[in-house]
Amino acid sequence: MLRVNGLRRSFDGVFAVREVDLEVPRGELRAVIGPNGAGKSTLFNLIGGQLRPDGGEVVYDGDRIDRWPSHRRARAGIGVVFQGARVFRGMTVLENVMVGAHGVTRSGFLGAVTRAPRHRREEREILGTARECLARTGLSAWADRAVDALPLGQQRGVQLARALCGRPRLLLLDEPASGLRAAERAELAALVENLRTDGLTVLLVEHDVAFVSRLADRVTVLDLGQVIAEGTPTQVRADERVIAAYLGAEVSA
Numbered sequence: 590m591l592r593v594n595g596l597r598r599s600f601d602g603v604f605a606v607r608e609v610d611l612e613v614p615r616g617e618l619r620a621v622i623g624p625n626g627a628g629k630s631t632l633f634n635l636i637g638g639q640l641r642p643d644g645g646e647v648v649y650d651g652d653r654i655d656r657w658p659s660h661r662r663a664r665a666g667i668g669v670v671f672q673g674a675r676v677f678r679g680m681t682v683l684e685n686v687m688v689g690a691h692g693v694t695r696s697g698f699l700g701a702v703t704r705a706p707r708h709r710r711e712e713r714e715i716l717g718t719a720r721e722c723l724a725r726t727g728l729s730a731w732a733d734r735a736v737d738a739l740p741l742g743q744q745r746g747v748q749l750a751r752a753l754c755g756r757p758r759l760l761l762l763d764e765p766a767s768g769l770r771a772a773e774r775a776e777l778a779a780l781v782e783n784l785r786t787d788g789l790t791v792l793l794v795e796h797d798v799a800f801v802s803r804l805a806d807r808v809t810v811l812d813l814g815q816v817i818a819e820g821t822p823t824q825v826r827a828d829e830r831v832i833a834a835y836l837g838a839e840v841s842a
């Protein structure tokens with residue numbers, strides 16, 4: 590489903606991602622972990638299309654996509670939930686989720702605003718999709734509530750539902766559990782697990798090893814922009830290079 594070969598990206602001459610190889614089969618939930626500054630978000634943005642690589646390639650479903658703009662990747666089925674993403678305040682939960690579908694309709698958001706007949710038809714389709722995605726994330730009962738009124742855990746659910754509205758086949762999640770309380774993390778984990786059971790391929794970038802251990806089929810560990818280990822959660826947790834990278838980060842923090 591996703592193959593990354595020799596991917597490189599530097600900022601001001603310093604490598605953030607250095608010769609990274611990654612292969613994620615269809616239907617797998619892959620976690621990418623690593624200490625602060627390991628290059629996780631950079632890798633995420635190189636796959637999602639927010640950044641261009643200096644070298645190497647990203648192949649998605651047989652197509653080389655590393656020069657494609659992010660909206661083309663979205664249309665091809667790559668859904669993204671960014672680190673620290675915000676909900677649209679002042680809008681309802683349902684409206685927040687509908688925004689996710691506008692990007693993939695032919696008329697887009699502008700068409701929805703001008704309300705031509707075809708756009709009205711698309712608007713109805715979008716509404717249906719949004720309701721379906723809210724149901725998938727267990728948020729239907731909140732559809733007409735102001736999104737600001739929801740606790741942070743459920744706001745993350747709204748972001749997930751918004752990404753699902755684009756009907757992704759590969760879902761990229763950057764630290765979705767950050768800032769959540771233990772019970773909210775558990776709920777989010779259950780939600781992500783359900784998506785995987787539905788057949789979605791998921792790439793989950795996360796700092797917290799415990800969170801991914803329960804969820805991931807396999808884990809790729811980055812440190813200083815390079816892959817230092819890859820395997821099942823049990824394998825990487827026992828890996829000496831991984832332990833050293835995390836301990837080193839704590840000592841220097």
Ligand SMILES: Nc1ncnc2c1ncn2[C@@H]1O[C@H](COP(=O)(O)OP(=O)(O)OP(=O)(O)O)[C@@H](O)[C@H]1O
Nearest residue numbers: 600604605623624625626627628629630631632796
């Ligand atoms: N836009 C940028 N401009 C300059 N340097 C950057 C930029 N983005 C990332 N970096 C640098 O690249 C390195 C990797 O950063 P990145 O954010 O990818 O790591 P990370 O593993 O996601 O860290 P965190 O867990 O803290 O989010 C860091 O040294 C960072 O300072």
